[in-house]
Amino acid sequence: MIKAITIKQPWAALIVAGLKDVENRSWDTRYRGELLIHAGQKEDSRGWARVAELGVTLPEELLQFGVILGSVELNDIVREHDSAWANPYQWNWVLSGAQPATRFVEVSGKLGLFAPPLDWRRGFTDVDAPGLTGWSKVRDLAVTGG
Numbered sequence: 001m002i003k004a005i006t007i008k009q010p011w012a013a014l015i016v017a018g019l020k021d022v023e024n025r026s027w028d029t030r031y032r033g034e035l036l037i038h039a040g041q042k043e044d045s046r047g048w049a050r051v052a053e054l055g056v057t058l059p060e061e062l063l064q065f066g067v068i069l070g071s072v073e074l075n076d077i078v079r080e081h082d083s084a085w086a087n088p089y090q091w092n093w094v095l096s097g098a099q100p101a102t103r104f105v106e107v108s109g110k111l112g113l114f115a116p117p118l119d120w121r122r123g124f125t126d127v128d129a130p131g132l133t134g135w136s137k138v139r140d141l142a143v144t145g146g
Contacts, residue, residue, distance in 0.1 A: 004036035004068065004116040006109030010047045012039040013062035016070035018098035019054075024087040028077050029113060035074040035095075036116050040109045041065050067104035068116065068123050073097040099124070 007015065007023065014020035016037050051058065062069060072095040081092035101123035107116060 001115060002034050002036060002120075003031055003113040004038050004107070004120070005113055006038045006040040006111070008040050008042050008044040008047065009063060009065065010051050010058060011044060012037050012069050013058045014047070014051070014056075015072060015095060016062055016098055016100050017058060019056060020085050021095050022081055022083040022085040023093040023095060024085070024090040025093060026090055027112075028091045031113055032074055032076070034071055035113075036071050036120060037069050038107055038109050038116075039065050039067055039069050062100065064104050066109070067106050068101055068120055069104065070098060070100040071124070072099070 005023075011020065011023070015023060074093055075096055076094040077091050078094065079092065080086065080088050081094060083092070083094075086092040102125050103123045105117070105120055105123040107120070
C-alpha cells in the first residue's frame with residue numbers, strides 16, 4: 001500500500017522537481033517504494049536560504065501548501081549518504097524518480113508516514129498541469145550550476 005509523507009516547503013518542491021535526492025529524518029522505516037510528497041502548511045526558512053544559495057527558481061505551481069505535489073521512489077534509508085543533501089546526523093532517505101502531480105489533491109498532513117486518501121490517484125492523470133513543463137532544464141541548471 002502506497003504511503004505519503006508531509007514535508008515543509010520549499011523542501012517538498014525541491015524533491016518533486018527532482019533536485020533534492022535525499023530527505024533527512026530523525027527516524028527510520030521499513031517502508032520502501034512509491035512515496036507521495038505532501039506539501040505541509042508550513043515553510044522552512046533554512047530551505048529558502050538553500051534555494052537562494054543554489055540560485056534555483058522553483059515554478060510557482062510547486063509552491064503549494066496542503067496538497068500532494070508529486071511522488072518519488074523511496075529506494076533506501078542509510079546513514080552518511082554521499083549526496084550533497086544528506087545530513088550525517090540523521091537518517092538519509094534516498095529518493096529517485098521524481099514525478100510532479102498533474103493536479104494537486106488537497107490533503108490534511110500528518111506526522112510520519114500515512115495512507116493517502118483513496119482519491120490521490122486523480123492527481124496523476126495524463127492531463128498536463130499548466131506550468132509544469134521544462135523540468136529537464138530546471139534539473140540541468142541545478143546539476144551543472146548554471
